[in-house]
Amino acid sequence: MSIRRCDIFCTVIDNFGDIGVCWRLARQLQQQYQMQVRLFVDELQALQMLCPQATLLPYQQLEQIDVYRWQPAAEQQQTTDATPCSADFSPEAIADLVIEAFACELPADYIDAMATVAARGKQPRWLNLEYLATEDWADDCHGLTSMHPANGLRKQFYFPGFSPRTGGLLCEANLLDERDAWQADPQQRATLLQRLGVAWDTSTNQRDPLLISLFAYQNPAVAALLQTLSMSTNPVLCLVPEGKILPQVATALGCAPLRRGDCLQQGNLTVQVLPFLEQRDYDRLLWSCDLNLVRGEDSFVRAQWAGRPLIWQIYPQADDAHLDKLEAFLQRYSQTLPPALATQVLTCWRAWNQPDSAHPDWAALLAALADWQHDARRWAETLLKQGDLAANMLQFLQNHSD
Numbered sequence: 001m002s003i004r005r006c007d008i009f010c011t012v013i014d015n016f017g018d019i020g021v022c023w024r025l026a027r028q029l030q031q032q033y034q035m036q037v038r039l040f041v042d043e044l045q046a047l048q049m050l051c052p053q054a055t056l057l058p059y060q061q062l063e064q065i066d067v068y069r070w071q072p073a074a075e076q077q078q079t080t081d082a083t084p085c086s087a088d089f090s091p092e093a094i095a096d097l098v099i100e101a102f103a104c105e106l107p108a109d110y111i112d113a114m115a116t117v118a119a120r121g122k123q124p125r126w127l128n129l130e131y132l133a134t135e136d137w138a139d140d141c142h143g144l145t146s147m148h149p150a151n152g153l154r155k156q157f158y159f160p161g162f163s164p165r166t167g168g169l170l171c172e173a174n175l176l177d178e179r180d181a182w183q184a185d186p187q188q189r190a191t192l193l194q195r196l197g198v199a200w201d202t203s204t205n206q207r208d209p210l211l212i213s214l215f216a217y218q219n220p221a222v223a224a225l226l227q228t229l230s231m232s233t234n235p236v237l238c239l240v241p242e243g244k245i246l247p248q249v250a251t252a253l254g255c256a257p258l259r260r261g262d263c264l265q266q267g268n269l270t271v272q273v274l275p276f277l278e279q280r281d282y283d284r285l286l287w288s289c290d291l292n293l294v295r296g297e298d299s300f301v302r303a304q305w306a307g308r309p310l311i312w313q314i315y316p317q318a319d320d321a322h323l324d325k326l327e328a329f330l331q332r333y334s335q336t337l338p339p340a341l342a343t344q345v346l347t348c349w350r351a352w353n354q355p356d357s358a359h360p361d362w363a364a365l366l367a368a369l370a371d372w373q374h375d376a377r378r379w380a381e382t383l384l385k386q387g388d389l390a391a392n393m394l395q396f397l398q399n400h401s402d
């Protein structure tokens with residue numbers, strides 16, 4: 001069955017990762033595979049953060065993708081303004097591939113239409129795109145099928161992950177070439193930073209400061225990190241896109257609440273607050289920095305593709321379930337590092353995620369950045385060997401066609 005049309009349903013739980021992944025996948029399926037894509041999102045404000053040309057209108061076309069606002073059933077019960085989604089949910093309009101992201105519940109009338117299409121002979125393919133998995137169990141869960149109790153429609157579970165038996169990671173076909181071209185041309189970085197209002201002087205022969213990006217949830221560990229950076233022998237420039245970490249950065253620096261554009265100096269450290277960037281610019285920022293502190297899911301994956309050292313703050317879950325996920329990733333990642341560096345990375349990542357659990361030597365980690373750089377680049381190349389998520393997904397659909 002050739003897949004020409006894809007419908008992606010996304011609910012924004014909180015933050016930007018859900019829509020970040022769906023928007024990226026939608027664009028890739030449209031641009032690389034010329035699919036006709038409809039993207040259904042319940043919170044257009046979140047999309048607007050990543051894609052400033054998005055509006056709050058119930059329908060719009062963005063980069064050749066039809067974007068609709070929809071309200072999942074659970075949300076409809078909580079509001080008096082349950083405006084129906086304006087998209088066509090007739091059986092003729094149902095896509096060949098239906099992706100429900102992160103187990104969001106498809107509209108009942110949409111499922112009914114899928115059942116009608118199935119009764120006519122061929123069920124649309126239905127995938128539940130899961131959250132990123134780092135643990136081994138994902139190998140066995142990837143691709144499992146569940147049957148709808150009422151109408152027998154089959155849905156398969158698709159797990160992004162780090163082993164060849166999972167679905168891989170989102171990565172556009174030209175991403176690493178674009179990254180390489182960017183990293184080979186310091187002028188591009190200078191132009192980006194100037195556009196973002198960062199004072200970046202390329203005219204002198206002075207050494208560039210160490211460039212760090214900081215995207216994090218609330219995190220008390222930031223104080224010790226910033227203190228170490230302020231005592232660095234070389235200048236450090238830490239760029240912080242607006243977000244949840246700002247109050248703790250302000251406390252650590254002993255200053256008034258921080259706002260976009262603010263720039264503060266402490267010792268050899270300069271901290272500058274950036275606006276939240278358009279999603280493509282955020283990639284470019286990651287490519288530009290010597291160290292990226294990232295969080296959640298999508299920025300974590302993008303920082304790996306950047307081929308630069310990274311520190312991950314994992315999305316916290318109930319009962320500390322996220323810590324197993326963190327350790328599973330660290331197991332994979334640290335195996336590819338020289339032992340001394342691996343120990344530093346393990347300690348610092350653990351301390352970043354559980355400030356009382358470990359005593360990080362941030363200074364030692366920073367001193368190892370140049371070595372880590374080579375490994376970070378190699379890691380990205382290794383990951384690419386398992387293929388990218390969109391290509392793997394289409395292959396999966398072909399291999400499991402019924």
Ligand code: TRH
Pocket residue numbers: 013014015016017018019020021049050131215241275276277278279280282295296297298299300315
């Ligand atoms: O925003 P997040 O914390 O999202 C999280 C995770 O996805 C988590 O798994 C999920 O359960 C939870 O949300 C609900 O972090 P994440 O995943 O990195 O998503 C951020 C997105 O924002 C990503 O697509 C990158 C993008 N981004 C920009 O476009 N511009 C920016 O300036 C920044 C800092 C990020």
